[in-house]
Each structure stands twice: as C-alpha cells, then as structure tokens.
Amino acid sequence: MENESGALSRVAGLFSARGYNIESLTVAPTDDSSLSRMTLVTSGTEDIVEQILKQLNKLVDVVKLVDLTESAHIEREMMLVKVEATGEARAEVKRLADIFRGNIIDVTDTTYTVELTGPGERLDAFLQSLSSISIHEVVRSGAMGISRGEKTLGL
Amino acid sequence: MELTGAEILVQCLKEEGVEYLFGYPGGAVLHIYDALYKQDDVKHILVRHEQAATHAADGYARSTGKPGAVLVTSGPGATNAVTGIATAYMDSVPMVVITGQVPTHLIGNDAFQECDSIGITRPIVKHNFLVKDIKDLAETMKKAFYVASSGRPGPVVVDVPKDVTGQSAKFSYPKEISMRSYNPVSKGHMGQIKKAVELILSAKQPMIYTGGGVILGEGCSQLVEFSQKLGYPVTNTLMGLGAYPATDKQFVGMLGMHGTYEANMGMHHCDVLIAIGARFDDRVTGNLEKFCPDAKIVHVDVDPASIAKTVKVDVPIVGEVVEVLDALNSQIDASESKIDNGALEKWWQQIDVWRAQDCLKFDTESDKIKPQAAIQKVYELTEGDAYVTSDVGQHQMWAAQYYKFDLPRRWINSGGLGTMGFGLPAAMGVQLAHQDKTVVCITGESSIQMCIQELATCMQYGLPIKILNLNNGFMGMVRQWQEFFYDKRYSQSVMNVMPDFVALAESYGHVGIRVEKPEDLDAALDDAFNKYKERLVFLDVITDPDENVYPMVPAGAGLNEMVLV
Numbered sequence: 001m002e003n004e005s006g007a008l009s010r011v012a013g014l015f016s017a018r019g020y021n022i023e024s025l026t027v028a029p030t031d032d033s034s035l036s037r038m039t040l041v042t043s044g045t046e047d048i049v050e051q052i053l054k055q056l057n058k059l060v061d062v063v064k065l066v067d068l069t070e071s072a073h074i075e076r077e078m079m080l081v082k083v084e085a086t087g088e089a090r091a092e093v094k095r096l097a098d099i100f101r102g103n104i105i106d107v108t109d110t111t112y113t114v115e116l117t118g119p120g121e122r123l124d125a126f127l128q129s130l131s132s133i134s135i136h137e138v139v140r141s142g143a144m145g146i147s148r149g150e151k152t153l154g155l
Numbered sequence: 156m157e158l159t160g161a162e163i164l165v166q167c168l169k170e171e172g173v174e175y176l177f178g179y180p181g182g183a184v185l186h187i188y189d190a191l192y193k194q195d196d197v198k199h200i201l202v203r204h205e206q207a208a209t210h211a212a213d214g215y216a217r218s219t220g221k222p223g224a225v226l227v228t229s230g231p232g233a234t235n236a237v238t239g240i241a242t243a244y245m246d247s248v249p250m251v252v253i254t255g256q257v258p259t260h261l262i263g264n265d266a267f268q269e270c271d272s273i274g275i276t277r278p279i280v281k282h283n284f285l286v287k288d289i290k291d292l293a294e295t296m297k298k299a300f301y302v303a304s305s306g307r308p309g310p311v312v313v314d315v316p317k318d319v320t321g322q323s324a325k326f327s328y329p330k331e332i333s334m335r336s337y338n339p340v341s342k343g344h345m346g347q348i349k350k351a352v353e354l355i356l357s358a359k360q361p362m363i364y365t366g367g368g369v370i371l372g373e374g375c376s377q378l379v380e381f382s383q384k385l386g387y388p389v390t391n392t393l394m395g396l397g398a399y400p401a402t403d404k405q406f407v408g409m410l411g412m413h414g415t416y417e418a419n420m421g422m423h424h425c426d427v428l429i430a431i432g433a434r435f436d437d438r439v440t441g442n443l444e445k446f447c448p449d450a451k452i453v454h455v456d457v458d459p460a461s462i463a464k465t466v467k468v469d470v471p472i473v474g475e476v477v478e479v480l481d482a483l484n485s486q487i488d489a490s491e492s493k494i495d496n497g498a499l500e501k502w503w504q505q506i507d508v509w510r511a512q513d514c515l516k517f518d519t520e521s522d523k524i525k526p527q528a529a530i531q532k533v534y535e536l537t538e539g540d541a542y543v544t545s546d547v548g549q550h551q552m553w554a555a556q557y558y559k560f561d562l563p564r565r566w567i568n569s570g571g572l573g574t575m576g577f578g579l580p581a582a583m584g585v586q587l588a589h590q591d592k593t594v595v596c597i598t599g600e601s602s603i604q605m606c607i608q609e610l611a612t613c614m615q616y617g618l619p620i621k622i623l624n625l626n627n628g629f630m631g632m633v634r635q636w637q638e639f640f641y642d643k644r645y646s647q648s649v650m651n652v653m654p655d656f657v658a659l660a661e662s663y664g665h666v667g668i669r670v671e672k673p674e675d676l677d678a679a680l681d682d683a684f685n686k687y688k689e690r691l692v693f694l695d696v697i698t699d700p701d702e703n704v705y706p707m708v709p710a711g712a713g714l715n716e717m718v719l720v
Contacts, residue, residue, distance in 0.1 A: 001336070005285075006285070009274070010277060047463070050463065051464060054459050055460050057460075058458070058459075058460055060281070060282040060302060060334070060336055060337045062336060063336040155335065
C-alpha cells in the first residue's frame, strides 16, 4: 500500500466498521520507500474472507493485495520473551532456547530475554514449553508472509 | 506566475467546471473566501447550516451527474457537514468537500475550531486527503475530482490547513491523472457476458431488477434497449426509479419493503434474475433466506464488493453498466438461442393477475386529504416532468409510489442513509442546476423542520421550489411501526407542537398556503404551480393522520409475504 499517513488507519477502520476480526497486523516500508507492505492475519468463513479482500481492494491506498493462503507461502513471526532465570530455571531456559533455535539477547542476574523467530505455532510451542518457568513479558510481532517460489507481489 | 493556495483552490474548481460552490465561511477558510470574492466564475451559494451545503451539492450532483462541490470551515463546519457526506456516501454520489483546517503547526494541539476531519470522515468517504504542502494542492484536487466521479462514485474530502491556503506556489493543473492504487474496471469480462446471455435467454420467468447504479452510470438508454429487446418485466429500486420509464407497460413498479405486489411476487417467483447496478439492500430483499428461492442470478455492478455481498450470484459481471449493457445487447443479437416466447407470455399473464390486485389503490372518497392523492395531483399537474426531492419517511415512500418517473435523475432522495432534512437543501441544488424546471420538495412536517433554515437561502437566490408538506402531525413512519409492532404506543412520534408553517414561510418572504380539505387541493396546487410560478411556495397540506404506507413487507418476511392493506 501507499506509504502515506492514514493508510494504516483506513485498513484498521475498515475492519472495525465492518465487524471483521484482525488477529495480527504488521506493516513497514519496503525497499521502495513510497510503498509499505502489510501482512494481516484474519479469520472468517469463505464468504467473509472474500468480502474482506474486496473491501480492502476498494481502499484507494491499497496498491496490490494477495491472499497468501491461496498458495504455498512462508509465514514468520518474531517473539521476545523475558523470563525469570534463577536457580534451575536459568539452565532450563537456555536449553529450551537452544532446542527452539532461539537466541538469548539480554541477560541480567535474574532474567533472560529470548528472541525467537518462526511460524506462529512454533512460538506458541515455545511458550508452552516454558510452563514451569515464570514469564515476565511476551512481545510478538505478528506474522509476516511471502509466497514460495518465483511468485511475487510486485507492481 | 505564483498563486496563493487559496487562489490555487479556486482555480482548480474552475478547471473542473464547478458552477456552484455550496458553503459557509469561517476562520480557517478566510483566505479561500477572499479568493472567491475576487472572481465571478465559481458562484458561491451561502447556506444557513453546513449540512445543507452538502445536501445541496448532493442534489446538484444527483440531478446533473456532475460532482457537487462544498466548502466549509474547520471544526464545527466540518462536523456539521458529516451527515451530508454520509448521505452522499451511502447513495454513491460524486462530491468534493473542501474542509478548512487549523494551520499545520497547530494540528494536534486542540487548537480553536480544530477537529480531526480526516479521522471523522474516513468511514463515510470514498477517500480523503490532508494537504500539508502547497506543492501537492493542485494535484490533490485533480485526484479528488477523479476519484469522486469515476468507478462507483462517492464523496471525497480535501482537508486544507489555513497556512497552506496563505502560502504561494506556481500553479499548473494536471490535464490527466493516473493513480497506481486506483484503477476502476470499465469493461465486463466477455466470457461472463456470453454466459449471462445464454442464461438470460433460457429464462421462462425472468425479472430485470435495477438500482441507482444504472442512473449513476448513465446506462438508462442501454437498459431500455436491453429490456425492450427481451420483453421482460422490469422493476426498479427506490434509488433506481426513472432508469426505466415508469409509464411503460413492462415496468412493474418499485420492489422491496413498500414495493408493488406485482414486483415483489415477480421477484419471488422468477427463475432468472438480472440485477444491474443494484446492491441487494435489506429493504429490497426482505428475509434473505426466502429471497428469490428459484432464481439463477446475473449481477452487473461496477463495484466488485457489491457482488455476492449478501446474495450469492451465478454469473457476476464487474464493469460499468454502459459497457456491460452494450456488450449484453450485442451478444443477445449474436446469440443463436432464442427467447421462449410461449413461457414469457404465460409469465406476463401471471404478472397481470398480480397487477390486478391494484395494490396502490386508496380511498378517494375520504373527507380528509389523502397524501397519495396530493402526490398524484402534483404528478398530473407537472405532467410527470418535475424534479422531485423528498425527505425520509411515509411521504418518501408515497412519492416513490405515486409519482411516475419516466426519466432518470428526476427523483432525488436519501435512500441509503435515510436522512431527514435532505429534501429542501437538495432541492436548492437541483433548482440551481435546472433553473427553468419545476422542482418539488415532497416532505413531512417533521423532516422539513430539520433544515427549515434553508428557506432563507432559497429567498437569497430566488429559488422557486414548491414544498409539498404532507402534514399529518406525526413522524409518520415511526408512528406506522408503532401502530403495527408496538401496540399503538406512540412514543415520542407525535409532532403536535409545530410552527404556523404559512406564517413561517411568509416571514422568510415566501408564499405560504394551507390546505385542509380535499376539495381545496386543486386550487391550492394551481396557485402554487401557476399563479406563484416564480416564487417559493410552502404548501402546508393537512393530511389524514391515520394513513399508512401499503403494501408492506414486514421485517423478517419474504417478498411473497406482503401485507396488502
């Protein structure tokens, strides 16, 4: 979509005005600074999703739109988790982070902050594996997506 | 040569051929008003409330097809315009609204007369722009008019901070504009058109159902050709009246909640439904589960989001109605399939049986004035050639039922948003656009009071509008629903404290006439339309307060479950 102020609120406003559900939304400028790329995760029946696509396409700021779930695609989300890291938990968190291929990016005497990137389900699984650990804070980016293969969303 | 932002704005309006700018001054737009003062090409119409500016521009746009233009100040100027912008949005009316804004350095500071006009109008515009740099002003105006009037039309707001109108820059108006993110479809898909034609020609009980889109898209002559080539029955929505001549034998009347029996029964029993420029509104379909149970549906619309929004269709065609109807017409000629004339004849016989119910008959012997009779008389007196605006409620439905529109753009009403107060200011825009034509505002005593201050505007510009105030002392449609569904508990719908409308009209300098008996109606109408031809006449017609709008599809019912009387 056009990298213009107000473009994001048009999308967000459309969803609230028509009662659609936003599960996650990420947006940032692309290599072309006049364009932003947004990945939005929503849910609904086939009819509702069709209507969402049509309504989004009507927004003047939306340049091009694709339903990534229509073909093979890659989804990635980043999560930062700040956890209690004292006693036995300190080693356990390190082990779990390694298993999930996360990185510990900040350390204090009592906490670790783990960075983990992957499909949303993997992030969910990591959080579940921390069930015996005290979690202080979780921040997730929301999913970003891109088509597999040579298919591109270009102008 | 350099121009100020204010001069650039006025220059852009000239370039777009704007004849009338409807507006009201204020602090944030003083530079623009000064620029307007120094020229004569764009005529400014000073309304008495900003809501009326948008409705007047709306009436101008609906009756001409050209975008309406509005100028209001920041804060309350913009918020007062909101109802009119939403009205235009719901009925897809092209309009450009310039709202003043506080200077850029004060935006977000809770400055005097500041409001987030872009945020407030976002859900009720086709698009809006905030112009922060004078260098973008001319191009933004070009985009605004282009977006407003192309594709599915709609209102566009351009918010202009005061400092931008005071700065100077070189002016050049772009001849053309292209926007990578906005490319409305024009031609329909040929494969779909061929499929549609085969389905249309295979019909045994067809129905053509058309909406406001045919009028907005200027496709009326193509619709007439299409319908008459096929000989199929045609029904119009409230917004679509006039797209097909109402006096033609193929026309079965309006459909929907207060549509005719023959139109609604025809819809319910049809086997092929051809929907053109219509959006299957809830007032049209009734209960969706019972809607057109046996029909295969072809749906033509310029807006893909209108297709399959509420009703699943078999052959969707996205494109401009003119393009698609032209393609359908030539494809019908080219097709080897033929209409099943035997089946069609039987279908017409069935429709004539429904027609014989005469669902719009009313008591003509009453000693009270029947609102239907008043409208019928206006129809006869104006020979069906008037521009008719209306407000919202019972009188609106009666006008739609009893004034037979043979031409498009003659029936001007707020169908989507249902805005009371629309009729009089809309009539001002219509009268300015068509100075030698008769313009009638059919209204009620409740609606008219919502924008009554515009009687002053009408006096200022000498607009000889005929106001037919069907005065039953109630918010009639509210009263009707309370009678049917709330056991006659007329909660707050009684309008028994009213001004003396005759004296009120006279106080503004107009002619006021009160009519209380059926036998006085002819003479009063004759005075209004002939004796006082050049004056605004306020006809306060005291009508039967118990009269209801029939027939009616009750909420939740199917179109075949109409209540006749």
